[in-house]
Amino acid sequence: KIKNGQCQYTLFCNEDGGIIDDLILYRIKENIFMLVVNAANIDKDYKWIVSQNNDSVGILNLSSDISLIALQGPNSRKVLSNFTEFKDFIDDLKFYHFEDISEKKEIKIISRTGYTGELGYEIYGSHSYIKSLWDKLINDYNVDPIGLAARDILRLEMCYRLYGNDMDEKLTPFE
Numbered sequence: 001k002i003k004n005g006q007c008q009y010t011l012f013c014n015e016d017g018g019i020i021d022d023l024i025l026y027r028i029k030e031n032i033f034m035l036v037v038n039a040a041n042i043d044k045d046y047k048w049i050v051s052q053n054n055d056s057v058g059i060l061n062l063s064s065d066i067s068l069i070a071l072q073g074p075n076s077r078k079v080l081s082n083f084t085e086f087k088d089f090i091d092d093l094k095f096y097h098f099e100d101i102s103e104k105k106e107i108k109i110i111s112r113t114g115y116t117g118e119l120g121y122e123i124y125g126s127h128s129y130i131k132s133l134w135d136k137l138i139n140d141y142n143v144d145p146i147g148l149a150a151r152d153i154l155r156l157e158m159c160y161r162l163y164g165n166d167m168d169e170k171l172t173p174f175e
Contacts, residue, residue, distance in 0.1 A: 002027045007096050007111055011173055012037075012048060018169035021045050022161070024113060028100055034109070036068075036124075038163050066107060067130035071137065072120030072154075079141050080121060083133075086110060093121075116151060117158030 002008050004027055012020035021041045026034040037045045046061045053059060071080060080086045085108070089099050098111035106126050114120030123133060137143040152162070161167050 004029055005097055005099070007098055007113060009096075012045060013173065014048075014169055016169075017172040017174075019163070019167045019171055019173065020048055020169060022163050022167065024111075026098060026109070026111070036122075039063075041163070062107070065126070066124050067127045068122060068124050069130050069133055069137075070114055070120060070122045071143065072114045072116045072118045072151075074119055076118075076120050079137065079143060080110075082141065083136075090121075115160060116154035117160065118154065 002025070007024050007026040009022065010025050011022050014020050021037050021044070023035050023037045023045070026036070028034055035045075035049075042061070042063045046059075046063075049059055077090055081090050085101055086099075090110075093099060093110070093112045095112050098109055098113075101108045101110065106129065107124060108126075108129060109124045111122050111124075112120075113122050123130065125133075138145065155162065
């Protein structure tokens with residue numbers, strides 16, 4: 001039901017309704033989607049997706065080719081507005097929407113998503129592209145890198161669940 005340029009937080013459930021993983025589903029175009037699963041579950045999720053396919057859907061695992069950087073917090077929009085590739089749309093990008101700014105064969109996507117409850121963005125691209133963004137954020141804009149412990153504090157404050165801690169294949173979404 002989502003439209004091109006939208007994304008949605010959702011779940012993979014097994015035959016018993018247990019949660020295989022939580023993920024974000026991106027609708028790139030009418031018949032092209034991108035799934036962002038938990039990094040620790042890539043192989044498990046990919047095998048499950050392939051096992052459910054009736055061979056009418058092409059499935060590619062691009063995980064080893066794509067990096068992700070998340071910029072979260074009240075200044076994230078201001079910082080990203082300094083980047084030429086984001087400048088024209090960053091102010092109007094709605095929550096759970098994204099812009100596909102891919103070039104030829106290189107994926108570049110910025111989404112107004114995050115796992116902190118703060119204003120934030122997640123940016124996907126080649127390893128070299130994300131490394132270049134990282135370097136500019138740290139060196140040119142004095143962005144402080146933080147780890148998963150800080151993210152976990154914020155996600156707990158927002159009551160966001162974490163796969164493996166707060167949900168697993170024994171729990172259903174209803175539970």
